[in-house]
Amino acid sequence: MINPILSPVHTSSRDDAVLNALVDFVASEGLKPGDRLPTERVLSEYLKVSRTTVREALTRWQELGLVERRQGSGTYLRAAVTRNMLHMPLTLPSGNDFGSLMHTLEIRRGLEAEAAVLCAERASDEDIAFIEQKLIRMEAAFHEREGMSSEEDWDFHLAVFRTSGNPLFEQIIAAMYEMFHRFWEHPLGVRDFGHASFPYHRTLFNCIAARDPVGARAEALKLIATVEDDLRRGAANLKKQSKT
Amino acid sequence: MINPILSPVHTSSRDDAVLNALVDFVASEGLKPGDRLPTERVLSEYLKVSRTTVREALTRWQELGLVERRQGSGTYLRAAVTRNMLHMPLTLPSGNDFGSLMHTLEIRRGLEAEAAVLCAERASDEDIAFIEQKLIRMEAAFHEREGMSSEEDWDFHLAVFRTSGNPLFEQIIAAMYEMFHRFWEHPLGVRDFGHASFPYHRTLFNCIAARDPVGARAEALKLIATVEDDLRRGAANLKKQSKT
DNA sequence: GCGCCTAATTGGTTGGACCATTGTGCCAAT
DNA sequence: ATTGGCACAATGGTCCAACCAATTAGGCGC
Structure with missing residues (x-):
C-alpha cells in the first residue's frame, strides 16, 4: 500500500510547473552541470510565481542532488535534468551500523x-x-x-x-x-x-x-x-x- | 526532549534542526507510518521558527517520500524516520521504449x-x-x-x-x-x-x-x-x- | 436518521521585508 | 604595479502576515 515512489501526477502543482519550465530553460540554454541557474528573484518574476514557490521547487531539486545552492553566490546545476525523470529516493535507517x-x-x-x-x-x-x-x-x-x-x-x-x-x-x-x-x-x-x-x-x-x-x-x-x-x-x- | 549528548555538528541549517526535532517528536510520541504530524503552524510556534522554514523542511522529507501532505487535511508520516538516516536519491532518465x-x-x-x-x-x-x-x-x-x-x-x-x-x-x-x-x-x-x-x-x-x-x-x-x-x-x- | 450546507482547519501561495554570506571592484598603502 | 583591506551589491536564507484552496467536522433542516 505504501509505495514510496508513486506520486499521482500533481500537474496542477505550481512546483512541478516551475521545475518543468526550468528543465526547458536548461535545455534551451544548453546548461551543463556546474553552470549557474538564474537567481530565485529572476525566476520568480519570469515565471510569474512568488519567490517562495520557486524556492520550494528548488528545495526539492536540491534534496535530489540535482542542484546545489550557495548563499551569496547562486544556484548551480549538479546533474543533467530532463522531463519525466524518475526519482528514486533510497533511505536506510541508521546508515552506519x-x-x-x-x-x-x-x-x-x-x-x-x-x-x-x-x-x-x-x-x-x-x-x-x-x-x-x-x-x-x-x-x-x-x-x-x-x-x-x-x-x-x-x-x-x-x-x-x-x-x-x-x-x-x-x-x-x-x-x-x-x-x-x-x-x-x-x-x-x-x-x-x-x-x-x-x-x-x-x-x-x-x-x-x-x-x-x-x-x-x-x-x-x-x-x-x-x-x-x-x-x-x-x-x-x-x-x-x-x-x- | 533533546538528546543530552553534545551536539556533534552544530547544525548550521535551520531545516536540519527542524527535521531532527521532528524525528525526536515522532519517537517520543511513538508515531507510526500513516499517523498525522502536528500542523505546520503548531510546529512553527513550538520550534520557534517561521512557518516558511517548517515548510521547507517538510518539503525535503516529502521529496524523500518520508511524509505525505494533504491540503486541508494534514501531513502524514509515510515511513519510519530516525536520526542519521541515510538518503541516496537516484534520478533516472525514464524512457518509454x-x-x-x-x-x-x-x-x-x-x-x-x-x-x-x-x-x-x-x-x-x-x-x-x-x-x-x-x-x-x-x-x-x-x-x-x-x-x-x-x-x-x-x-x-x-x-x-x-x-x-x-x-x-x-x-x-x-x-x-x-x-x-x-x-x-x-x-x-x-x-x-x-x-x-x-x-x-x-x-x-x-x-x-x-x-x-x-x-x-x-x-x-x-x-x-x-x-x-x-x-x-x-x-x-x-x-x-x-x-x- | 439522512443529507446538505456552513464554518473551522490545514496545507499552498503571495508579497514584502530583513538577515547572512559571498563575490566584486575600488582604493589606499606598500 | 602589487597587495591588502574595505564597502557595496548580489544572492540565498528566514521571517511575517495575509489570503487562497481543499478537506473535514459539525450543525441545521428535513
Whole structure:
C-alpha cells in the first residue's frame, strides 16, 4: 500500500510547473552541470510565481542532488535534468551500523551477478579489450601500492557494468557503493580490506572473455562474498575493541 | 526532549534542526507510518521558527517520500524516520521504449531472485502465514476477475520483499515497477498481460514455506521470465500494428 | 436518521521585508 | 604595479502576515 515512489501526477502543482519550465530553460540554454541557474528573484518574476514557490521547487531539486545552492553566490546545476525523470529516493535507517552496510551488499550481490551475466553475453571484442585494460591497470596499482586501489578497482567494475548495456546497473550499484564507503573509508580497522577480492577480478574477466555467463555469475558472487567477509571481520573487530 | 549528548555538528541549517526535532517528536510520541504530524503552524510556534522554514523542511522529507501532505487535511508520516538516516536519491532518465522497459526487468531479475533467497532463509512462521494470506487473496482476485490484479499481486511481492529484512529491495523494485507501469497501464495491447506469471506465485511461496532458497530463486526467475516474455510479445504486437 | 450546507482547519501561495554570506571592484598603502 | 583591506551589491536564507484552496467536522433542516 505504501509505495514510496508513486506520486499521482500533481500537474496542477505550481512546483512541478516551475521545475518543468526550468528543465526547458536548461535545455534551451544548453546548461551543463556546474553552470549557474538564474537567481530565485529572476525566476520568480519570469515565471510569474512568488519567490517562495520557486524556492520550494528548488528545495526539492536540491534534496535530489540535482542542484546545489550557495548563499551569496547562486544556484548551480549538479546533474543533467530532463522531463519525466524518475526519482528514486533510497533511505536506510541508521546508515552506519553493520546491518545497513550488509544490506547494500545484498543489493550488490544480486545486481553485480546479473550485470556479470549480461556482460558476458553481450561483450564485443572491443569491450573485452577495454575491460582487460582496466583489469591490468587495477592489478598494476595493486602491486605498486600493495593493496586494493578503490579507484582502479571501481573503474574495472564500471567497465563491466557499462558493457552490460543497461545503465541502471551502474547507477544503482554506484549508489550502494557510495552508501557503503561513506562511513567506511577505512573500514573498521581492517587493514587489508578488499585484499581477498583481488584474484576474482581476473577470474571474472576470464569468464567474460570466454563468453561464459554462468561462470561470470559465480565469480562475481565470490568477489562480493569476500567483501561481505571483510565486513563481518570488521564488525567482529569492532566488537572486540569495544569490550576492552 | 533533546538528546543530552553534545551536539556533534552544530547544525548550521535551520531545516536540519527542524527535521531532527521532528524525528525526536515522532519517537517520543511513538508515531507510526500513516499517523498525522502536528500542523505546520503548531510546529512553527513550538520550534520557534517561521512557518516558511517548517515548510521547507517538510518539503525535503516529502521529496524523500518520508511524509505525505494533504491540503486541508494534514501531513502524514509515510515511513519510519530516525536520526542519521541515510538518503541516496537516484534520478533516472525514464524512457518509454522497449529497451528501457527491458532494463527495468533486468534489474528486477537480479533483485527479486535475491530477495526470494533471503526471504526463504529468514522467514519466520508468522511471515510465511502472512505471505500465504496475501497469496490466497491474489489468487482469489485472479479467479474473480479472470486476470491478474496489479494491486493484490504487488501486495504479495511486497510481503516477500519485506520478509527479506532488507528495505532496499522494496524501494528499488518499487521504482522499477513504477517505471515499468508508468507508460504501460495496459501494456502494449496484450490483454492477458501477467497471466502466465500466475502459477509461479504459488510455487514461489511453496519454496519459501519449505525454506528452500535455491528453489525460491528458480521460481522467482521463472516469474520474471514470463513478464519479459509478455513484454517481448507486446513489442512484437506494436511493431506489427505500426506496419499496417 | 439522512443529507446538505456552513464554518473551522490545514496545507499552498503571495508579497514584502530583513538577515547572512559571498563575490566584486575600488582604493589606499606598500 | 602589487597587495591588502574595505564597502557595496548580489544572492540565498528566514521571517511575517495575509489570503487562497481543499478537506473535514459539525450543525441545521428535513
